[in-house]
Amino acid sequence: xSNDHSKITYTIDHSTASQKVYDxxxxxxxxxxxxxANEIAKEGFSVLIVxxxxxxxxxxxxxxxxxxxxxxxVTKDNNAPYKSNPNAPMPRSPKVQKARLGHPNTDxxxxxxxxxxxxxxxxxxxxxxxxxxxxKTPRMLPEDFKMRxxxxxxxxxxxxxxxxQPYYRMAEKEIGVSGNVESQEFKHLDPITKEFSETSLYADxxxxxxxxxxxxxxxxxxxxxxxxxxxELDGDKKELKVRSFPQGRNGIPNVEYRKYNxxxxxxxxxxxxxxxxxxGERCQGNNNCTPICPVQAKYxxxxxxxKALRTGRVDLLPQTIASKVVVNPExxxxxxxxxxxxxxxxxxxxxxxxxxxKIFILAANAIENARLMLASGLKSTSNxxxxxxxxxxxxxxxxxxxxNTGTFRGTICTSGISDIRSGHFRRKQAAFAVDIxxxxxxxxxxxxxxxxxxxxxxxxxYGTALRKELVSQVSRQLLLAFMxxxxxxxxxxxSVNPQYRDRLGNMRPVVSFHVPDYSMEGVAYGRxxxxxxxxxxxxxxxxxxxxxxxxxxxxxxxxxxxxxxNHIAGTHIMGTSERNSxxxxxxxxxxxxxxxxxxxxxxPTIGTSNTTLTMAAMCFLSAEEVIKDLKKITSKTEIASPIxxxxxx
Amino acid sequence: MDxxxxxxxxxxxxxxxxxxxxxxxxxxxxxxxxYYSTVKNVVGVTIFQELIDTFNKIQTDSxxxxxxxxxxxxxxxxxxxxxxxxxxxxxxxxxxxWYQLPNYWLEKYGVSNSDSTxxxxxNAYKEGLLWPTIGxxxxxxKAPGYGTWEDPPKIPTV
Numbered sequence: 137x138s139n140d141h142s143k144i145t146y147t148i149d150h151s152t153a154s155q156k157v158y159d160x161x162x163x164x165x166x167x168x169x170x171x172x173a174n175e176i177a178k179e180g181f182s183v184l185i186v187x188x189x190x191x192x193x194x195x196x197x198x199x200x201x202x203x204x205x206x207x208x209x210v211t212k213d214n215n216a217p218y219k220s221n222p223n224a225p226m227p228r229s230p231k232v233q234k235a236r237l238g239h240p241n242t243d244x245x246x247x248x249x250x251x252x253x254x255x256x257x258x259x260x261x262x263x264x265x266x267x268x269x270x271x272k273t274p275r276m277l278p279e280d281f282k283m284r285x286x287x288x289x290x291x292x293x294x295x296x297x298x299x300x301q302p303y304y305r306m307a308e309k310e311i312g313v314s315g316n317v318e319s320q321e322f323k324h325l326d327p328i329t330k331e332f333s334e335t336s337l338y339a340d341x342x343x344x345x346x347x348x349x350x351x352x353x354x355x356x357x358x359x360x361x362x363x364x365x366x367x368e369l370d371g372d373k374k375e376l377k378v379r380s381f382p383q384g385r386n387g388i389p390n391v392e393y394r395k396y397n398x399x400x401x402x403x404x405x406x407x408x409x410x411x412x413x414x415x416g417e418r419c420q421g422n423n424n425c426t427p428i429c430p431v432q433a434k435y436x437x438x439x440x441x442x443k444a445l446r447t448g449r450v451d452l453l454p455q456t457i458a459s460k461v462v463v464n465p466e467x468x469x470x471x472x473x474x475x476x477x478x479x480x481x482x483x484x485x486x487x488x489x490x491x492x493x494k495i496f497i498l499a500a501n502a503i504e505n506a507r508l509m510l511a512s513g514l515k516s517t518s519n520x521x522x523x524x525x526x527x528x529x530x531x532x533x534x535x536x537x538x539x540n541t542g543t544f545r546g547t548i549c550t551s552g553i554s555d556i557r558s559g560h561f562r563r564k565q566a567a568f569a570v571d572i573x574x575x576x577x578x579x580x581x582x583x584x585x586x587x588x589x590x591x592x593x594x595x596x597x598y599g600t601a602l603r604k605e606l607v608s609q610v611s612r613q614l615l616l617a618f619m620x621x622x623x624x625x626x627x628x629x630x631s632v633n634p635q636y637r638d639r640l641g642n643m644r645p646v647v648s649f650h651v652p653d654y655s656m657e658g659v660a661y662g663r664x665x666x667x668x669x670x671x672x673x674x675x676x677x678x679x680x681x682x683x684x685x686x687x688x689x690x691x692x693x694x695x696x697x698x699x700x701x702n703h704i705a706g707t708h709i710m711g712t713s714e715r716n717s718x719x720x721x722x723x724x725x726x727x728x729x730x731x732x733x734x735x736x737x738x739x740p741t742i743g744t745s746n747t748t749l750t751m752a753a754m755c756f757l758s759a760e761e762v763i764k765d766l767k768k769i770t771s772k773t774e775i776a777s778p779i780x781x782x783x784x785x
Numbered sequence: 786m787d788x789x790x791x792x793x794x795x796x797x798x799x800x801x802x803x804x805x806x807x808x809x810x811x812x813x814x815x816x817x818x819x820y821y822s823t824v825k826n827v828v829g830v831t832i833f834q835e836l837i838d839t840f841n842k843i844q845t846d847s848x849x850x851x852x853x854x855x856x857x858x859x860x861x862x863x864x865x866x867x868x869x870x871x872x873x874x875x876x877x878x879x880x881x882x883w884y885q886l887p888n889y890w891l892e893k894y895g896v897s898n899s900d901s902t903x904x905x906x907x908n909a910y911k912e913g914l915l916w917p918t919i920g921x922x923x924x925x926x927k928a929p930g931y932g933t934w935e936d937p938p939k940i941p942t943v
Contacts, residue, residue, distance in 0.1 A: 203925065204907050206925060207904065207907040207910040207911065207926070208903075208904040208906065208907055208910065210882065210903060210904060212924075350931075350934065351935065352934045353934060353935060353936060353937050356935075387931070418931050419931055420928035420930050420931055421928050421929050421930060421931065421932075421933055421934050422922075422924065422925050422926070422928040423921070423922070423924045423925075423928075424924040424925030428925065430928070431928070540937075540938060540940060541938070542919075542920055542921065542934075542938025542940075543921065544916070544919070544921035544922070544924060545921055545922075545929070545933070545938060546933075546934025547934075550934070574934065575924065584880075585882075588876060588879050588880060588915060589876065589884075592872050592875050592876060593872060596858075596862070598803050598804075598857075598862070598875055599802060599803060599804065599805040600943050602805070603805050603918050603943045604943060606915060606918050607918065607940055610919050611919050611920065611940060
């Protein structure tokens, strides 16, 4: 690896930033904030990005520090590369504890009212939660946008799959998706005919920018026994097939993609650095997508952020918490954002001030957006701010295969089962996608560390016997992760309570959450299916759900340990009016005309797709709207605001 | 540190027995000295010396592999003072982590405040012997290259 000493430094100090009036002030430097900043700045407008986490530079050296923090972390959870920061705390899954009846769980950053305690997490660092995402990028299905119409469940989106399709393409280009369109062409419902559709999800012989990640040896072994499994579900006949997942990580460019890229072959985006970096062009199989890819083959939002900063029209203000959105009560427009800028992660010292702009965009994530709006004490006509909180509940099922298939090789997940993402059964139970994990039982049991401890401490083995037992316990591991759909319910919500504050005095998010029966019905079905699949594979089933597990849920006489999906969504849902939603389909606040609430929080349903790709697609749509607004404002004032002159191009 | 120190050489010999990796392989990790220092620092010189001496005597007393195995179990692994230390040495070699010793051990024999669970160093993590044992690489380091995961694993036989 090469080291760079020069840095991309586009950070601004808060006293300078607070002197300016930006065209747009964005809260959050994750994928949403970065895409919006880049799109808006390309049109010549000025942008300030406010980021709660520290971030002096975007250099390779800085990235290597994150890696080293990860290597030496005893607990390698999603946020292991990031130092604990009491000024902008983030949820850490190892800290989650079982709920005690009637007592909110207040130890972790997120106060949990229960009854379900979630270990879902997000990152408050430059690049946001893409700094720990796995980078799986399936699109949502056409039927996911019409849940109420088709299944009498959940909500309809105010926009259709077809309308979002061009934006999906933009998102797949921005992220740099490796995938195979054919592998995603499983049977899905046509929202109009309500029957299984023969038309492609993708249209125009579309291909992804890069070829699919090669399926793992494990995928191929599992496919041999699972392909051809037939089942009947609520009248729909299904035949299962192991299919590759599209992923936001660099592979081999597909020359066919030229048609969708102005005649050019897609060029993978390498590591974020101020100079030519010879890493990051292609996945090397580090098996560490979550939390951090050592070679930056995985997309993270800093890749987009770096482009935005290079326009010369974007300032990044790190170590700054947006603490209040201020509205002029006379015209209902946002006038400024109050902030707290801390000097150092290790000190509670901070200075406060206000940031001014013409348009304000909250892109902090579903929990932090809602937290900030609620902490600002602003009215919400629909009374839905913070409500309809969603996240994919995961059920993990794990077993030992009869032969060594090799674990901890390849990306975390290359393939899975998608056939049960679609169908008429969705009027009764949740759909799901199944991941075949290339990292063994790690997620479920803490393998291979727990295996080592067990073999040494309990099996009393050392030397050769220890090594043989390690192979026997680890190299045959199979983990199936069922990512189950969850629907919006107003009782699942984020709120704030002045009683619970962080070190800087900002109110912490309070989560009230239960896993709806609809999802649990899907969970229970998934568990039964896993038993069938293990039978077909001749695998020994070791799945066990401990009633003492913090995520334990009893449903119809059986217990399941549910894991959070880190796909937080739905706290400021989009809809057709200010009475049924918080934002419109362009993610503009119904209540505050120059305020956009951006991200998965706007999603009325999340289907069985990891949320980031859809969120990114929505950003491109919203960017068009923001730019339209800005052009209107600029043509009215004739001359651009004076800050254009002070920012070099 | 002088790697010719006789005590370090005995530490390597003991490690060979406990891990079934050769001294050559153990030294090749580049973290052998760090492990030697870690054990000594955490459990103290006296107990460390006792462990090394005991192993040394066992080696002299044992005629073959079977009796060596028996003596390691009888005099080290089952010993309430030395057993937990030996098991910690195994774990450290395999994943680069020093695990905090059991409470009863700390109460009876503990001398150092530095006994907590920690990763010895970045390199210790990357050089964990568990990964080559199972034909893999430490997650996030020593990546085998694009597409290598398509082929069956190559698991070394022992």
